Amino acid sequence: MTRDETRDLTIKLHNTATRRKEVFTPIDPDNVRMYVCGPTVYDRAHLGNARPVIVFDVLYRLLRHVYGPQHVTYVRNFTDVDDKINARAAESGRSIGEITAETTQWYLDDMAAVGALEPDHMPRATQYVPQMVAMIRGLIEDGYAYEAEGHVLFRVRKYTEYGALSGRSVDDMIAGARVEVAPYKEDPMDFVLWKPSDEGTPGWESPWGQGRPGWHIECSAMAHDLLGERFDIHGGGIDLQFPHHENEIAQSKCAGHGFANYWLHNEMLQVEGKKMSKSLGNFFTVRDLLDQGVPGEVIRFVMLSTHYRKPMDWTEKKRDEAEKTLRKWYLQAAEAENATPSADLVALLADDLNTHGALTECHRLSNAGDTAGLRGALSLLGLMGELIPEWAAVQALDLTDVEAFLSDARATAMETKDFAEVDRIKKALTSVGIEVQMSKDGVKLTPPPGFDRSRLDGVL
Numbered sequence: 001m002t003r004d005e006t007r008d009l010t011i012k013l014h015n016t017a018t019r020r021k022e023v024f025t026p027i028d029p030d031n032v033r034m035y036v037c038g039p040t041v042y043d044r045a046h047l048g049n050a051r052p053v054i055v056f057d058v059l060y061r062l063l064r065h066v067y068g069p070q071h072v073t074y075v076r077n078f079t080d081v082d083d084k085i086n087a088r089a090a091e092s093g094r095s096i097g098e099i100t101a102e103t104t105q106w107y108l109d110d111m112a113a114v115g116a117l118e119p120d121h122m123p124r125a126t127q128y129v130p131q132m133v134a135m136i137r138g139l140i141e142d143g144y145a146y147e148a149e150g151h152v153l154f155r156v157r158k159y160t161e162y163g164a165l166s167g168r169s170v171d172d173m174i175a176g177a178r179v180e181v182a183p184y185k186e187d188p189m190d191f192v193l194w195k196p197s198d199e200g201t202p203g204w205e206s207p208w209g210q211g212r213p214g215w216h217i218e219c220s221a222m223a224h225d226l227l228g229e230r231f232d233i234h235g236g237g238i239d240l241q242f243p244h245h246e247n248e249i250a251q252s253k254c255a256g257h258g259f260a261n262y263w264l265h266n267e268m269l270q271v272e273g274k275k276m277s278k279s280l281g282n283f284f285t286v287r288d289l290l291d292q293g294v295p296g297e298v299i300r301f302v303m304l305s306t307h308y309r310k311p312m313d314w315t316e317k318k319r320d321e322a323e324k325t326l327r328k329w330y331l332q333a334a335e336a337e338n339a340t341p342s343a344d345l346v347a348l349l350a351d352d353l354n355t356h357g358a359l360t361e362c363h364r365l366s367n368a369g370d371t372a373g374l375r376g377a378l379s380l381l382g383l384m385g386e387l388i389p390e391w392a393a394v395q396a397l398d399l400t401d402v403e404a405f406l407s408d409a410r411a412t413a414m415e416t417k418d419f420a421e422v423d424r425i426k427k428a429l430t431s432v433g434i435e436v437q438m439s440k441d442g443v444k445l446t447p448p449p450g451f452d453r454s455r456l457d458g459v460l
């Protein structure tokens with residue numbers, strides 16, 4: 001397909017603001033613009049934090065494929081001023097600058113490992129304080145914000161559309177939210193645009209004294225500076241829909257900006273039915289998995305296997321299957337002379353990012369022996385960074401015979417009540433570094449990375 005034919009492809013996206021799947025029409029096909037809320041940098045990214053990165057990376061790749069790489073602008077920020085960062089600095093005795101610089105680099109490394117392209121712009125909030133101050137000043141002048149005791153607050157009741165993104169009324173939202181009641185607020189719902197800083201906290205000169213911005217105004221100011229008054233797509237996790245995105249919309253619209261046309265939200269990565277989050281403490285980091293030898297592409301594959309608007313969890317089973325499938329596909333796709341993503345695959349992604357369907361299409365291409373199609377598909381999905389990564393080249397070690405051997409010994413022992421042989425085998429296996437798990441479902445052996453099977457010779 002030529003570029004112009006590709007541009008005619010219809011992309012449909014589910015717009016949170018209208019609660020419908022809509023045809024995506026960019027404001028300017030020569031410059032398609034997307035903003036995604038980035039991390040607050042004070043800690044390693046957990047697996048949940050990787051989900052929006054991967055989801056919006058797929059969208060970014062699709063937009064680049066359709067409109068041309070030089071016709072898409074993707075902005076994802078770093079929030080490098082925040083009370084959580086201040087707290088981390090205070091408890092660790094390290095400087096704020098050191099913590100944010102280190103965490104930012106960790107984030108970039110970990111997200112590169114899961115195959116995410118770097119956005120075109122990655123603004124840091126602290127570099128945009130003058131733009132935030134200018135925006136806040138305008139809001140005060142027009143009566144949308146007011147100063148009180150060194151704080152500047154946004155008058156939520158003044159923006160009649162507040163709550164439209166979530167489809168809820170202001171009163172319903174107040175009832176369900178943890179709104180901070182403060183004596184200087186005209187209304188408990190009003191949120192902070194600017195707050196005072198003391199000696200120990202980072203601060204900037206402003207018409208309201210030495211202070212720092214609130215979180216919400218950061219995104220409004222950075223999006224405006226880098227993408228203009230109106231842009232195409234705004235993304236983030238569904239946990240940000242309220243209050244963060246409602247507040248971004250209120251500020252930007254009242255500043256006279258058109259702001260985003262399409263709002264996309266990814267659902268949560270869960271652990272036992274609850275959102276994986278730093279505050280709940282139920283998390284593991286992307287780095288933990290990489291250090292355990294889980295390839296970044298396997299993490300990416302598992303994420304893509306569930307549609308972005310559905311909650312999902314991470315399981316060992318999904319991980320094993322992803323690894324096996326990818327290994328097979330890589331070896332097959334490496335045979336291809338060239339890479340041509342099939343029109344079917346592009347159409348699946350264009351249908352509100354049907355990544356699950358795209359992986360099914362990869363299975364079909366693999367079964368049909370269409371290596372060029374498979375290679376094209378994998379590369380469009382961001383899954384074939386290298387031709388054959390080292391982990392995929394190493395054949396998986398097959399220990400099923402040893403598992404059966406131990407399983408039989410256990411069955412015998414259950415009858416004779418003599419577990420000596422079972423214990424002997426277990427001991428022999430653990431002595432060469434193999435992890436042995438025995439449950440009612442069977443026996444599972446996990447060898448250490450790079451295990452050489454000949455080490456089992458003579459020990460069993």
Ligand SMILES: Nc1ncnc2c1ncn2[C@@H]1O[C@H](COP(=O)(O)OP(=O)(O)OP(=O)(O)O)[C@@H](O)[C@H]1O
Nearest residue numbers: 039040048049051052237268269275276277278279
């Ligand atoms: N479990 C999750 N699944 C999917 N996306 C998530 C998850 N947790 C956070 N995100 C997304 O990651 C990005 C960064 O979020 P943030 O830094 O607030 O992390 P967090 O773990 O939610 O922190 P906290 O628990 O302290 O609120 C946001 O886009 C957010 O929507």
Ligand SMILES: [Zn+2]
Nearest residue numbers: 037219244248
């Ligand atoms: Zn934001």
